[in-house]
Amino acid sequence: MTDIVGKRRWYFLVSALIIIPGLIAMGISLARYGSPLRLSIDFTGGALLELAFERPVSSAEVREIFVARGYTDTTAQNTSDANTVLVRSKDLESTEKATLEAVLAEEFGPVKELRFAQVGPTVGREVTRSAGIAVAAAAIAIMGFIIFAWRKVPNAWRYGLCATAATLHDVLVTMGLFSILGLVLGWEADSLFLTAMLTVTGYSVQDTIVVFDRIRENTPKRRGEPYELIVNRSLLETLHRSLATQLNAIFILVAVLLFGGSNIRQFIATLLIGLISGTYSSIFTAVPLLVVWEKGEVGAFFRRLLGRSRATA
């Protein structure tokens, strides 16, 4: 029987190698923009305007027009082609917008408004707060549900906590990579990002539950077998399913990524990262953590650490 659980330290190392750069990026982002991710107007408040011209325009020139009218905090970029420009600025009144569009039309010829979004600053703060509550509520509710559903297995709460830990792992991986992409490509988290995160956590838990379900089934059947062995067996038995499901989901998302509109590309990429992390974490984080806990390795690790520091002191 292939021993997956035995190599658990390596998996934790891999996770750390992905999560730590993400944490660093979040730190840089926090210092630079005041939050771990670059946030869109959904969370910060402000205005977003996408315009289509009939000829290619330079986003810098468009920006100049906004700056000249006092919107110094404006950014502009070309989107799907050189004819369209996405402008982000501080709150924009609709009368002001009409004036600006008239100026733009004078400068660059006829202009069509593709979309306009505006969010007041207080709403932005409120959204951020409820998003936090939503994520925390989801985590607690699902943890409670698992503890309840595994109540017949010894130490049911460990399953709840380990599933939550795996979910936290996926949140950190996804947020970390998103933060790096924010620094490199200017990606901004919007309410769709939140949807993606909650989907990722849902998926991750779903995946973990399938493996945990097998442990739940095998535990009474193989009484007397060491816990590590039962867990490893359960993992191997569900591996086929994990891979098949995973491949399927990845195929769908890659298709959406290639053929879908540019406006949901970030959303799909976030889902893809989270999905891969979710599968990884259910096999290589949630389940090994159960074994680590069973064997009391966390305590042993700290005792050894303490012992060593005492020895050097």
Added chain:
Amino acid sequence: MQQRDVTLLMVIIILVGIAAWVVWPNNPGLHVQVGPLNLKREIKVHRGLDLQGGMQIVLEADQPAGQTVDGDAMAAAKGIVESRVNGLGVTEPLVQLAGTNRIVVELPGIQDPDQAIATLRQTGLLEFIDAGSTFLPPGLEVRTSYRETGEFGVVTPTPIPTTVLSPTQTLTPTATATPTLTPTLAPTSEVSPTAAVSPTPTPTPQRIVFRSIITGQHLKSAQVGQDEYARPEIDFTLTDEGAKIFADFTSANVGSYLAIAMDGVIISCPRIESAITEGSGRITGEFQLSEARSIVIQLRYGALPVPLKVIQNNTIGPTLGQESVEKSTRVGIIGVIIVLLFMLVYYRLHGIVADVALLIYALVTFALFKLIPVTLTLPGITGFLFSVGTAVDANILIFERMKEELRQGKRFSSAIQAGFDRAWTSIRDSNLSTFITCAILYWFGSNFGASMVKGFAVTLFLGVLVSMFTAITVTRTFIRLLYAIGGEKLRENTQWLIGL
């Protein structure tokens, strides 16, 4: 072949038939009339703003921080915004309260968003108008002197032809003007007998400009009270100026109707029972308590009861919407084809069964979207695709379990059974956890007009719910029937056929 499987097959066929009828393009809709039951329903796809273009704005009560808004006031403001939205002539507008102090307005396909915002934020006009001897049914749109010229009829030297019913006009008795239903207007101090009134004819009101007597600015207060029979009535008091005008008018017009209109739409049409000289009066009639309340709210808050400001605006141009529809349709089809191929290649015979179940799943889910109806948005379509993944996952769990049982040397039929039985707990628990996530996303989405998030939660929830039926019940029925019909021949080749 067992009786149960045949019954289930019948159920599945009927269900697919209904779903196919619902999904069919240009569905005529439901028009059923059986006795008192009258079902009339359009069945069509509701596209969200991001797919058809349009504007979503969130209005918030503009009040000093820390001050809470009265729930009645918000309800009244919503009603007023709603009537104005209807005036914009947009098809399928949506106005709803969000949280305690917000109103979400969705205007699909709006041509001039900026003009629309200006219309929604203006203040409304409440008028008491001289209806003469005519009962004006609530909901009727009328022209009034104040709205047309900004003047009260009494000041106009040449009387506008209000009280005159020209004989050429067609006179039809109104159904609503039955004696008991007609509200009456009387001074508070007096007890009004509910006198029988003969049904009054209504002229075609569009041509007549009714005389405005007083407007909302003359009204001091209004509340719901009770008459001597403990029925709800509406008590109101007027300002000094209003009282004077009202005294003159009512003394001269006892027995006539005095209609109350909001932005030119009649909300109530009481008859003047006796002169009201004290500046306070009451409107009696056979109201429901809720009706009385809603009239009071409109009397009190003729203008918007709370100033509203736009705190969020999301406008999508029609071209971007059209582009999104094309792309998302393509993506949806490609996604489903990929899954179908994957299952076919990986599970062969069982893959075909799973594919049929998946197509039924897609059909039933889409039919539900049309029936409920669920407004489709881009994230909504993503939620649907995600649930396709869940539906397939259920089948994968089942088929993998079957293979496992077969590898352990179980007999064929018991392995098939075990596949379904043993996979069930993990399907149930993982889907329950998805439902929990959906509920929380829905809550988050409803709380501040993030309808995109809400759309995702709804489609994901429905999709996973349907998948529990198709991926388990439908697949099981098909597989059992397949082996019952295929018999020994099929069983001999199962190794290859199910990709073991």
